Amino acid sequence: MNDSPQFPRPARALPSIRRFLPILEWGCSYSRATLTSDLVAAVIVTIMLIPQSLAYAMLAGLPPEIGLYASILPLVAYALFGTSRTLAVGPVAVVSLMTAAAVGEVAAQGTADYLTAAILLALLSGVMLLLMGIFRLGFVANFLSHPVISGFITASGVLIAASQLKHILGVSAGGDTLPGIIAALAASADMTNPITVAIGVSVLVFLYFARSQLRPLLTRLGVPQRSADITTRAAPIVAVAVTILLAGSLDLASEGVVLVGAIPQGLPVPGLPQISLDMLTALAVPAFLISIIGFVESVSVAQTLAAKRRQRIEPDQELIALGAANIAAAFSSGYPVTGGFARSVVNFDAGAETPAASVFTALGIALAALFLTPLLASLPQATLAATIIVAVLSLVDLREIQRVLAYSKADFAAMAATILVTLLWGVEPGVVAGVGLSLALHLYRTSRPHMAVVGRVPDTQHFRNVERHRVVTEPGILSIRVDESLYFANSRYLEDRIAALVAEEPDVRHVVLMCSAVNEIDASALDSLEDINRRLADAGVTFHLSEVKGPVMDRLRRTDFLERLTGQIFLSQHEAVTALAAARPDPSSTGEFHEKC
């Protein structure tokens, strides 16, 4: 099982060149069969990516071609450096929304500065991801708890859907927050264009039907599961084709239906725009948040898919690959990209076996940018908006909210704060509030650790809480278990609680602090232990420790605490109680039973 694909040795053991270029691993054994699988997947993903790229660029407030540009070079860069065989990178909904929010702070939509800022955001984010990968700082993403991430994604889904309603109504309205969007829509409701609404709602209904009804229907008709899945995913391209034909043939532009309009034909010119220091400073924090959110989203998609084929993802290398993809986006007039869920699943289901599929997809999009753009000029924006709305509503996960509420109030509080702040103040404050609150709640909890008086479970050497178990305690010996590492935030609480517990037991002669859950004693807690030792000594009580872990003991040995300790350090609580009971002046008295639930 040493070579099991599920639990391989850590990649650190690989030669370093292979670590940084995973392509060397799969590239050497590339076969004709693999080529066929990858090509088929690439064609399907390309068809799906064309409307998505345009739609997410529109969501980010950028010209549609930028979405295509962001789906070419970044895919090649990820293919070179990424550890996932099937992840498909490119523009995604949440990152596009975050881009719109960040860039909107420094430039007005439609200006050259706006595009420059979006490109710089990709560059900054790419450099940050790359550095985090090189310095193995992927653990930073761990500070986003699952409830905060899922709350943020849910709230972003709602925000994105709301922001697209203006295109369905055919009005121009702004707003970065839910109240802002609603107010703007309400103010411009009388400008609603009925034909636009008709197109938008029809596409919405069609896409919703395709998503929820078409697949079961096809399966019932005998179409294989995988083909049914892929057909369903192709529904947006059908909507795009049909509405382009409608808008072109009926000249809907003259009826006030907003179309995508002329898209420059060709490939992006490689290079970077002029970089202004002011803009870089203003975009640093959003770029960091986009990096982290994009990384978390991408890695979780990659891990889900890798687990299905028993492959393994190397998070630090993923940082490098996503960094390279974003730098590639910046050099080809794109905007921030990351691994997307829907397109990666399509890529996987369509049979992609290696990252070469992504390279072929990139070629497909490049061909589309060269030859297909004239056809897209008549595409109604309402079609793209409907595509976005149906896609993002699957991000809204109410069951997860319920599940977290049932399990943990603290987690739910962090989740609820993330959702509310995201909806009411926007995406950046939402992430910051969620992370801040979850850290604060964690610190608050560890600052008041659970402490229990323990006794021995009869016929064992095992000690449990006297209030929860039927256990034996010895008179004169107070065994206290503290269920947390001792550090500055809880050291004073420890002093207070031990004082209170000793005050309740007038006959105590020995206090044994059971340290089985103590993984660290920092300098503040050491001071507190010294204070406790001194105060107990003043009251004629001896202070002992038991079950001190190796690393903690090593450190205590470097101080003079052990010399000043009035009692001893015992290997186990059982040893402590046995030794102290045996040393008692009156050994005839026996342990007393606690009969509590």
Added chain:
Amino acid sequence: MNDSPQFPRPARALPSIRRFLPILEWGCSYSRATLTSDLVAAVIVTIMLIPQSLAYAMLAGLPPEIGLYASILPLVAYALFGTSRTLAVGPVAVVSLMTAAAVGEVAAQGTADYLTAAILLALLSGVMLLLMGIFRLGFVANFLSHPVISGFITASGVLIAASQLKHILGVSAGGDTLPGIIAALAASADMTNPITVAIGVSVLVFLYFARSQLRPLLTRLGVPQRSADITTRAAPIVAVAVTILLAGSLDLASEGVVLVGAIPQGLPVPGLPQISLDMLTALAVPAFLISIIGFVESVSVAQTLAAKRRQRIEPDQELIALGAANIAAAFSSGYPVTGGFARSVVNFDAGAETPAASVFTALGIALAALFLTPLLASLPQATLAATIIVAVLSLVDLREIQRVLAYSKADFAAMAATILVTLLWGVEPGVVAGVGLSLALHLYRTSRPHMAVVGRVPDTQHFRNVERHRVVTEPGILSIRVDESLYFANSRYLEDRIAALVAEEPDVRHVVLMCSAVNEIDASALDSLEDINRRLADAGVTFHLSEVKGPVMDRLRRTDFLERLTGQIFLSQHEAVTALAAARPDPSSTGEFHEKC
């Protein structure tokens, strides 16, 4: 021992009126003997407080009388609400420095706005302390670790001493940071006034001699320890008296020696200045930091003294008392106050038995403000500066820095950051950097918890690390102990580590996760446990938990994790290993010994 003064029941059990007015406890049994003790202490503290109040007002950039005003009503307010019998509140060095830094940001020294801002700072700080006390938020102070506090106090001592050098040299120079102060002194060094230097250095030498030599000398001459202490503490008033006489009789003002000058005679007019919202906003963060630092300093002094007489301090009530003292300061034209170390020790040593001593001290200072101020006009500022320098250099604690360095690199890093940032950027950034870094280091550590493969210590039911102890393990059973609560920041690390440990043991059929140190499993960690369970199941390995704590188990029961768990939950690791070994198809194979240190 139930009524031991050391470990009384928590004050929560007291009737609530008594909780909020501790004066009712000692006031009812006030005797003539107590009165005498308190009066003697009050006279001694008053004599000591007069130069201190003037000096600290000067340090805060305020007119000298403000120091006296801050030493009248606040003392009475603390006497009414405080739980310490001997704490002496008033202006202190570190808070005065912080006041100068905060107020200097919003107004120019010497203007009416500067005084207004200082008064508002006291008001804000008082209200914050009061609210924190009412809502029992005293735990917030626990996030200041001991190394951060001691680093901050040390750095403040150095900053304060440096800031007073200008008065010793007789030059005018500014600066809030060590480089700033040094540069300003260097720029104005050629303006040095030799007579001022002569006075300053003489007083410095005298006070230093009094502090380090006089007490041993007096003790050797047969003076009782306590009287020797008090005489030593009176040295500053001798310096004040002598230099006033010198400056007055020799007309040193005409030689360029800067004197304190005319101090308004009388008591402060009760009332508040005009409050501007801009100023309140600008002062909110400094007021919070001053509140926390002042509270920590005051409580640690109060607890040290209380422990000596086996009395007890109630931190939440201390917040209320310090809040009242600061509000009283604001209403009597004072500036932020807190419990001071030196004066409280003098109060204690001089025999104060109840807070009435503080009330008598307040009367003494009021009399001084009414009748003594004309005498103080000829006091050279150099004398006050020398008083401050000698007082604060005792705050610099290099031994503590060494001790922390030897014990813990993380604690030392937080301490060093606090010291450096305080010296180079000022007091507020210093506190914030220290707290931020110590929290970040704590989180980083818990995000990579210690995990160990454990085995049974022979002839016991106790399990320890196979790498540190001579233990027995059963083939096919991998017992892993995780030494930390499982929460979002370490849940992914847990997944990775278990995967790696299982990969190293190809024959494993059971993994038992020993949860004796797991005090919480949050929603993110629950997701990770489910993933681990599923992946192990795919690899044909059963996943068990052991020694799950009561509160953690209660919460797991609310989910469907226990149904999905492929293995069982065992009360103890011993039970788990015994049961799994017994159920093994080939029970003839016996445990293997690990012979590692």
